[in-house]
Amino acid sequence: MADRRTYRTLGLLDIGTSKTVAAVIVAEMVAGTPKPALRLAGLGMQRSKGVKAGVLTDLDEAESVVRGVISQAERSAGTSVGGFTLSVSAGRISSVHCTARTEVEHGSVGDDDLARLVSAGESYAERNGRTLLHLNHLGYEVDGATGVRDPLGLSARRISAGLHAVTADEAPLRNLLVLIDRCYAVCDGLVAAPYASALAATTPEERQFGVTCIDFGAGTTSIALFADGRFAGTDVIPVGSQHITYDIAKALQTPLAEAERIKTLYGTLLNAQSDEHESFSYPITGEEDDESYETSKARLTDIIRPRVQQIMGLVRERLALNAASRFVGDKVVLTGGASQLIGLPEFVASEFGCSVRIGRPTDLPGLSASLSGPQLATLSGLAMVAARGEGELNMARGRKTVTQGYLGRVGTWLKRGF
Structure with missing residues (x-):
């Protein structure tokens, strides 16, 4: 008897500071297999406009780019998708940790008991006008017994859950969804970009033992923490490799493109x-003749190093403020386009005193070698989340998010397991 196979076509959209990427992927699920096989069917990529540090600054310019990449992806795939899973790095994304408790109503833990824990966690996370993106449990306690992974059906009087929520400011998310609406597309879900990148760049074993993933992008540097196989913390710093480019341009008085x-x-x-x-030549901004100037690679390193040191200092500060950092071990994985800067792993290892490697996502079949690598980690992670659907993150609708507007249609993404 032939294997029963099902196919789903999914849209992905990653709007970054330096580039905007849309993709159409086909997820093939074979009955009896734990996860779907993914294949890239179409890809669109353009230089971003109207975006700064992940935040939309010009809707018209951003709309032109997003329309273009969606058209490219759908045209190369030979099909129209309409719905897209979006990455989110704007809105001062951060983690909230809390503990929710409830009495068990019927003598054994049921779905209603777990739902009350979720509701309590949502209410806590959405204080002060913040919008909930993700909510997942870190562990349960049943009648004082800790370390319970799945309490459903257990006899108990009281149950509590350690919860991790990812929240963001409302306005940047609303603007993102307004943009998608203007492109006549539908948002199938929002995924925190640090989570997507880390999911693609780290291995299940690393996430089980504890790992910190640093996505070194153009406009932002994001952090994702995993402990005991669970998403445990995140943060986004609005400084990235684009600032290194600005430093080079300013120090050498050369155009940004040349920098x-x-x-x-x-x-x-x-x-x-x-x-x-060893020296290299470059033009000076405003010079009308073809005269070029020279400087040494050593001077260039002296320009780059202070900025990288500053960014990693900010990363260290954010990690110190995150409660989950105590449980993630001493492994760091770097990803993102700027992670390919020569010497960065050695530099970070010296700064943090731990083991560091470059995270190279597993290539999607159909993706050319020239486009694969850390620079598309977020897109690869989006593909994994969107394809798993009910397996990795499931959509919970009806929950209050933002005044019943665009985000009300999207709903809140909750980690399966409650």
Whole structure:
């Protein structure tokens, strides 16, 4: 008897500071297999406009780009999708940890008891006008017994749950959904970008033992923490590799496009004696002739290093404020386009005193080698979340989010397991 196979076509959209990417993927599920096989059917990519540090600053410019990448992806896939799962890095994303408690009504833990814990966690997380993106449990306590992973059906009088919520400011999320509406598309769900990137860049074993994933992007640097296999903390810092480009442009008085080229070709955090004698040429901003100027690779490193040191200092500060950082171990995984800066793993290992590696997501079949790698970690993670659907994150509708508007249609993403 032939295997029973089902297929779903899914849309993904990642609106970043430097690039906007849309993808159409096909998820193939074979009966009896734990997870679907993913295949890229279509991809659209353009340089972002109207976006700064993940926040929309010009709807018209952003709309033009998003329409373009969606059209590219659907045209190359030969099909129209309409609905897209979106990554979110705007809105001062941060974690909230709390403990919810309830009396067990009928002598054994039932779905209603767990639903009350979820409701209490949602209410706590949505204080002060914050909007809930994710909510997942970190562990249960049943009648004082800790370490319970699945309490459903257990005999008990009282139950409590340690909860982790990811929240964001309302306005940036609303603007994001207004943008999607203007592009005549539908938002199937919102996924915190740090979670998506970490899911693609880390292994299940790393997440089980504890790991910190740092996504070094153009406009933001995001953090995702995992402990005991569970998503335990996150934060987003509105500083990224684009600021390194600005530093180079300012120090060398060269155009931004040239500064980006210099950073990509010659940028390094490693000190080598030969760098004092190795030089490269570049133009000066405003010079009308073709005269070029020269500087050494050692000077370039001196320009880059302070900014990277500042960003990693901010990461360390955010980690110190996150309650989950005590449980994630000493493993750091770097991802994002800027993680490919030469010498960054060694630099971070020295700064944090721990093991560091570059996280390279498993390539989606159909994705060319030139486009694969850390720079598309968020897109790869989005594919995993969207394809799993009820398995990884399930949509819970009807929950109050933002005045019954766009976000009311989207609802809140909750981790399965309650």
